[in-house]
Amino acid sequence: MSFDGADFRRVLGHFPTGVTVVTAMDDEGPAGMAIGSFASVSLDPPLVMFCPAKDSGSWLRMKDAGSFCVNVLGADQAATCGLFAGRAEDKFEDISWTTDATGAPVIPGSIAVMDCELHAIHDGGDHDIVVGLVKSLWTDPGLEEDPRGPLLFFQGRLGQFQDF
Numbered sequence: 225m226s227f228d229g230a231d232f233r234r235v236l237g238h239f240p241t242g243v244t245v246v247t248a249m250d251d252e253g254p255a256g257m258a259i260g261s262f263a264s265v266s267l268d269p270p271l272v273m274f275c276p277a278k279d280s281g282s283w284l285r286m287k288d289a290g291s292f293c294v295n296v297l298g299a300d301q302a303a304t305c306g307l308f309a310g311r312a313e314d315k316f317e318d319i320s321w322t323t324d325a326t327g328a329p330v331i332p333g334s335i336a337v338m339d340c341e342l343h344a345i346h347d348g349g350d351h352d353i354v355v356g357l358v359k360s361l362w363t364d365p366g367l368e369e370d371p372r373g374p375l376l377f378f379q380g381r382l383g384q385f386q387d388f
């Protein structure tokens with residue numbers, strides 16, 4: 225190969241993503257991690273996907289839960305992104321999370337939420353490719369009166385969306 229890991233990261237860093245926090249509940253309580261590799265997959269059935277690192281401590285807890293919740297962060301939630309990208313023992317300590325269809329934690333202030341049943345886990349090298357069947361989804365009802373844009377991630381930096 226004519227490139228190394230640093231080249232791969234640098235070039236792929238030119239593709240901007242939104243930021244989600246994917247959560248699940250296991251016997252020890254809530255677990256969650258910041259995820260940029262989220263995408264929609266299928267409308268019928270309604271499927272979405274994300275790619276967690278196989279050695280992520282959070283993912284190792286979440287993968288046996290059978291369900292997960294995708295919380296799309298708003299531009300005002302950079303601190304939440306930092307919290308869930310870190311390795312704190314209890315990332316939920318100061319979060320007043322709730323639950324919906326599957327029991328996976330819903331992060332307050334998210335601009336959109338997709339609560340999912342685990343559908344499939346495919347091999348993706350050092351990451352898993354996780355597919356979820358959406359059981360329930362909604363956007364923040366406050367968005368109509370108080371529109372908030374998404375949190376974005378580009379070249380290792382957080383930012384927000386701007387219209388042309």
Ligand SMILES: Cc1cc2nc3c(=O)[nH]c(=O)nc-3n(C[C@H](O)[C@H](O)[C@H](O)COP(=O)(O)O)c2cc1C
Pocket residue numbers: 243256257258259260261262275276277279280281282283305308309310311377
């Ligand atoms: C904006 C952003 C996007 C991220 N996207 C992913 C991702 O798609 N997959 C992944 O495995 N880690 C991703 N991470 C890193 C994980 O959030 C981080 O490695 C994880 O929370 C580490 O803690 P853990 O011990 O809970 O796994 C991302 C981090 C940030 C800041």
